[in-house]
Amino acid sequence: MRKILCLFLFICVFFVGCQSQGSTENWGSFTAEKTYSYDQKYYAIQNTKETDGISFINVVIYNNKDEPVYSFAPARSSDFWGICWEKDTYNIWIQSADIGVVCYVCNNEIWSKNDEAARPDYIISKYD
Numbered sequence: 001m002r003k004i005l006c007l008f009l010f011i012c013v014f015f016v017g018c019q020s021q022g023s024t025e026n027w028g029s030f031t032a033e034k035t036y037s038y039d040q041k042y043y044a045i046q047n048t049k050e051t052d053g054i055s056f057i058n059v060v061i062y063n064n065k066d067e068p069v070y071s072f073a074p075a076r077s078s079d080f081w082g083i084c085w086e087k088d089t090y091n092i093w094i095q096s097a098d099i100g101v102v103c104y105v106c107n108n109e110i111w112s113k114n115d116e117a118a119r120p121d122y123i124i125s126k127y128d
Helices: 002-021
Strands: 042-051 054-063 067-075 080-085 092-094 100-109 111-115
Touching: 002 080, 002 111, 042 067, 054 092, 067 080, 067 092, 067 111
Parallel strands: none
Antiparallel strands: 042 054, 054 067, 080 092, 092 100, 100 111
């Protein structure tokens, strides 16, 4: 009876772990879903892109006319934990297990990595 109970508990823990893997509830402010800038001028969609046999996340920024304006590949897909917009700029923050939380600053519809940017207090990482 004890072995059956242990096996049952192991199976329950395993399934709970598998279900939470695909969930974004523990990603803090970040999401893997389509997400809009503060004023709905832009939105971002994430997909994967293969480069030299490695899968990377590709973030594509669209304007409100559904036209792509820029894209960038910030991290390997296996390490990636989503993006979020700042609430008063077009800056995008990404979080990744290998590089942490990083800002991509918008300048004339070009998003460039800025390692010196200070993360606003309202942007919560899954690691906080």
